[in-house]
Each structure stands twice: as structure tokens, then as C-alpha cells.
Amino acid sequence: MQQVTANAFTDTTYRGCNPSFVVTSDGVVVIDTPQLPTKAVEMRRAAETHGPIRYVINTEHHVDHIFGNYYFRGTGPVVAHVEVSRNFMLASQHPSPYWYAKEALPTDDPDGAAIFPDEETYYRDPNRPSITFSEDLTLRVGGHTFELMYTPGHTVGQIAVHVPEERVVFTGDTVFCECQTWLYVSSVDQWLASLDRIARLDVDHVVPGHGPVTTKAYLAVQRAFLMEWVTVVARGIAQGWSKEECIARISFADRFPVDVGQGYMMDHIQRENVSALYEKLTAGRRP
Numbered sequence: 606m607q608q609v610t611a612n613a614f615t616d617t618t619y620r621g622c623n624p625s626f627v628v629t630s631d632g633v634v635v636i637d638t639p640q641l642p643t644k645a646v647e648m649r650r651a652a653e654t655h656g657p658i659r660y661v662i663n664t665e666h667h668v669d670h671i672f673g674n675y676y677f678r679g680t681g682p683v684v685a686h687v688e689v690s691r692n693f694m695l696a697s698q699h700p701s702p703y704w705y706a707k708e709a710l711p712t713d714d715p716d717g718a719a720i721f722p723d724e725e726t727y728y729r730d731p732n733r734p735s736i737t738f739s740e741d742l743t744l745r746v747g748g749h750t751f752e753l754m755y756t757p758g759h760t761v762g763q764i765a766v767h768v769p770e771e772r773v774v775f776t777g778d779t780v781f782c783e784c785q786t787w788l789y790v791s792s793v794d795q796w797l798a799s800l801d802r803i804a805r806l807d808v809d810h811v812v813p814g815h816g817p818v819t820t821k822a823y824l825a826v827q828r829a830f831l832m833e834w835v836t837v838v839a840r841g842i843a844q845g846w847s848k849e850e851c852i853a854r855i856s857f858a859d860r861f862p863v864d865v866g867q868g869y870m871m872d873h874i875q876r877e878n879v880s881a882l883y884e885k886l887t888a889g890r891r892p
């Protein structure tokens with residue numbers, strides 16, 4: 606794994622989110638779990654060489670951040686916002702999170718197939734959050750502080766994890782660094798406010814949900830990209846374009862690649878981002 610600071614580690618190199626952990630004097634705190642089974646098992650092993658895992662924190666409910674919880678059963682409790690708990694691996698989501706995790710195996714983790722649970726086994730104990738909160742929550746573990754900050758926008762239960770002793774913040778998908786931003790279920794207004802909140806932290810390192818580790822300077826890039834998305838779709842609407850016309854004419858595919866392993870989702874991301882923004886921006890003017 607990549608060592609970000611003396612005690613903070615992450616991995617930005619494989620499909621899924623950037624799973625991370627922080628080593629304290631009283632064990633390890635995991636922040637998001639690898640979606641790919643073999644990577645989840647490897648990361649648990651790597652974390653446990655530093656001591657017992659005290660907590661597993663999830664920054665959001667999307668499958669790429671929580672599916673790997675399954676491989677952390679029997680470690681410390683899972684901590685997340687109450688909305689993560691409510692939306693955890695719901696089969697009603699599209700695409701179905703369980704199948705999306707399974708679909709990644711042949712291309713990204715063929716060895717993972719042997720330890721991938723069937724659906725019934727998985728849902729019997731997916732290692733859901735057992736400690737939840739609705740605003741902010743602070744954990745003290747050994748000599749470290751973990752400020753779990755409610756930063757909604759990308760998803761309803763989004764949090765960032767600030768570890769002041771390491772001068773680092775793990776933002777989850779409030780930041781997609783140098784890769785495509787997925788904003789289907791987002792509230793962009795809330796997202797911008799959350800970026801401002803993170804910008805006020807006194808930190809040297811920003812570990813994003815996807816893409817390489819960065820600094821606070823990148824928060825302005827993320828902010829601008831969200832605003833561009835909204836502006837371009839709003840302009841399409843102002844020109845009288847229908848939703849389908851907006852989808853056909855608007856794309857930011859040339860701006861950034863998709864994060865590792867999901868290049869095939871590029872058109873889907875463009876379409877769903879336009880569609881979601883069109884729905885939000887026109888909602889107030891429909892009878």
C-alpha cells in the first residue's frame with residue numbers, strides 16, 4: 606500500500622474506491638474496504654500486521670466502498686452515517702450492487718471468484734454498520750483522533766474522515782481526483798458546501814475516494830467541475846433541449862478518464878450525470 610504519512614496508508618491502484626487505514630498506538634482503523642475479494646483479504650492481513658482492527662469506517666453506501674466489509678467480519682465494529690446503514694447494498698438499487706461487485710471478478714479479480722459468497726450467504730451477514738450517527742462523530746483510538754464529518758452531496762450519508770495528528774483527510778467520493786465524477790444520486794448544492802467544509806481543514810494530504818492522493822488545491826478543481834456540469838446542463842435546458850437532446854449533446858468524456866477498471870462505464874456516466882442533473886434542474890418548474 607501507499608504510505609501517505611507516518612501512520613496513514615491507502616491504495617489507489619485497483620478497481621474500486623481507495624481503501625485506507627490508519628495505524629494508532631491501540632490498533633488500526635480501516636476507512637472503506639476493497640471491493641475486490643482478494644484485495645480485501647490482502648488489506649485485512651496488511652492492516653492486522655500493525656495490530657487489531659478497532660473500527661471499520663464506511664464513507665458512503667456505494668458498493669465500491671462497502672462490499673469488502675464482508676471480508677472484515679470478526680474485526681472491530683463498522684461505523685457509518687445512518688443513511689449508509691439505510692441504503693446498505695439494497696438490491697433495489699440500479700445496477701444491483703451485489704451483481705456489480707460480482708461482474709468485476711472476471712476482468713479485475715479472477716482469483717476472487719473462489720471466495721466470493723453466493724447471494725444468500727452474503728446477505729446473511731454482509732457486515733453492516735453497527736454504530737451509526739446522523740451528524741458528526743469523533744472517535745479516539747490510541748493517540749489518534751478520527752473526526753467523522755458529515756459531508757453530504759455525492760450521497761446522502763457521505764462523510765469525510767479527518768485525522769488531525771496525520772494532517773490528512775479521507776474525503777470519500779466528495780473528491781474524484783483526475784478521474785470522472787459520478788453524480789447520479791447527488792445533491793450538487795450540498796456537495797459544494799461539503800467541499801468548502803473540507804477546504805477549511807488544516808491538512809497537507811487529501812485522500813480522495815478515487816484517483817491519486819492530492820492536496821487541498823484539488824478541491825477547487827472538483828468544485829469547478831461540478832459547477833461546469835450544472836451550468837452546461839442548465840444551458841441546454843435554457844436552449845429548449847429535451848432530456849434526450851441534452852444526453853446526446855453533452856459530454857465531459859474528454860476531460861478525465863474513468864477510474865481504474867471501469868473505462869467501459871464512460872458513456873453510462875455521461876448519460877446518467879446529464880439525466881440526473883436534467884431531472885433536478887427541471888423539477889421545480891414541472892406542474
Ligand SMILES: [Zn+2]
Pocket residue numbers: 621622667669670778814815
Ligand atoms: Zn466510489
